[in-house]
Amino acid sequence: MEGKNSLESQLRAAGRRMTPQRILILSILDETGDHLDAEEVYRRAKKLNSNLNIATVYRTLGILKEMDLIEQRYFARDHSIEYYESVNKGEHYHFTCLGCRKIIEVETPKILQVQQEFSALTGAKFTHACVCFEGYCASCVDEEENLTL
Amino acid sequence: MEGKNSLESQLRAAGRRMTPQRILILSILDETGDHLDAEEVYRRAKKLNSNLNIATVYRTLGILKEMDLIEQRYFARDHSIEYYESVNKGEHYHFTCLGCRKIIEVETPKILQVQQEFSALTGAKFTHACVCFEGYCASCVDEEENLTL
DNA sequence: CTACTTGCAAATTGTTTGCATGGAC
DNA sequence: GTCCATGCAAACAATTTGCAAGTAG
Numbered sequence: 001m002e003g004k005n006s007l008e009s010q011l012r013a014a015g016r017r018m019t020p021q022r023i024l025i026l027s028i029l030d031e032t033g034d035h036l037d038a039e040e041v042y043r044r045a046k047k048l049n050s051n052l053n054i055a056t057v058y059r060t061l062g063i064l065k066e067m068d069l070i071e072q073r074y075f076a077r078d079h080s081i082e083y084y085e086s087v088n089k090g091e092h093y094h095f096t097c098l099g100c101r102k103i104i105e106v107e108t109p110k111i112l113q114v115q116q117e118f119s120a121l122t123g124a125k126f127t128h129a130c131v132c133f134e135g136y137c138a139s140c141v142d143e144e145e146n147l148t149l
Numbered sequence: 150m151e152g153k154n155s156l157e158s159q160l161r162a163a164g165r166r167m168t169p170q171r172i173l174i175l176s177i178l179d180e181t182g183d184h185l186d187a188e189e190v191y192r193r194a195k196k197l198n199s200n201l202n203i204a205t206v207y208r209t210l211g212i213l214k215e216m217d218l219i220e221q222r223y224f225a226r227d228h229s230i231e232y233y234e235s236v237n238k239g240e241h242y243h244f245t246c247l248g249c250r251k252i253i254e255v256e257t258p259k260i261l262q263v264q265q266e267f268s269a270l271t272g273a274k275f276t277h278a279c280v281c282f283e284g285y286c287a288s289c290v291d292e293e294e295n296l297t298l
Numbered sequence: 299c300t301a302c303t304t305g306c307a308a309a310t311t312g313t314t315t316g317c318a319t320g321g322a323c
Numbered sequence: 324g325t326c327c328a329t330g331c332a333a334a335c336a337a338t339t340t341g342c343a344a345g346t347a348g
Contacts, residue, residue: 015302016303017346017348018347019302019303019304053304053305055306055340058337058338077277079228079279080313080336095267104271106267110262111259114257114259114260115282124286127247127284129280130226130279130280132279135274137271138272141274166328201329208328
């Protein structure tokens with residue numbers, strides 16, 4: 001499996017070891033379409049390795065993030081919980097509906113453009129952008145309108 | 150003082166009361182150019198009202214945010230601490246330099262454009278966008294280049 | 299066999315809450 | 324006088340850490 005080899009070589013390069021826990025946690029994030037917080041990663045991983053500990057999950061998420069294999073995300077205005085997704089999902093941003101809590105993915109080149117313009121203007125180098133939107137999705141907007149009639 | 154009257158009427162409208170603590174906390178955020186976390190608001194406010202409690206600061210920041218008099222912000226990738234600034238600063242975003250921790254304000258219409266486009270496309274209504282950038286400012290980039298020579 | 303990793307439990311940190319007292323209106 | 328707000332201390336929740344035992348290379 002290609003992903004496993006690439007994980008191994010990247011870990012090696014960082015002087016780290018390949019462990020079943022790390023393989024498991026990355027594969028969960030690679031294969032899901034959802035956005036998982038540490039607790040949920042733990043819950044899912046524990047089904048497959050019952051004596052896995054939550055501290056290991058946090059440590060592993062930290063190194064996977066450091067190695068740029070996963071992305072940290074926040075949703076809506078409350079940033080008290082971090083969510084993660086595999087970087088293999090490509091460049092996109094998130095809109096959270098405050099009515100139904102649905103998360104809609106937003107694709108746009110404009111965020112990168114802002115970074116390029118600002119770099120050109122100031123000479124700064126970007127390493128990361130954190131963008132999240134909140135509001136009400138079309139069907140929740142409709143619902144609210146019906147209520148206020 | 151205009152700000153005080155407007156604060157009072159907005160509090161009244163929400164069935165809330167005007168208190169010295171609330172006036173103090175809002176005035177600190179209105180008058181500073183910095184981005185303050187709750188702890189720092191508390192530190193500054195306590196100098197002027199020595200038996201102010203940090204719980205009051207958190208409660209007040211919560212209602213000022215709810216009333217849209219202040220904005221919550223996060224800087225760089227670590228969102229474990231919330232920062233606040235008065236909304237009277239106008240629409241802008243933030244770039245945090247990981248080298249010198251300087252925060253540079255970014256002005257661009259593109260974020261609003263993303264929201265408008267997405268609204269037009271999907272019918273969603275935006276209430277809020279959270280955007281923060283991180284990287285290295287021009288002088289920190291230069292410094293690093295000199296080191297690697 | 300050497301260091302990196304893990305599991306476990308305890309600690310930390312930013313923030314929130316329950317409750318009796320105080321203060322705005 | 325009525326309720327909302329405050330101060331205080333205790334509670335919380337997400338995350339991190341110290342350490343002894345386990346395990347990858």
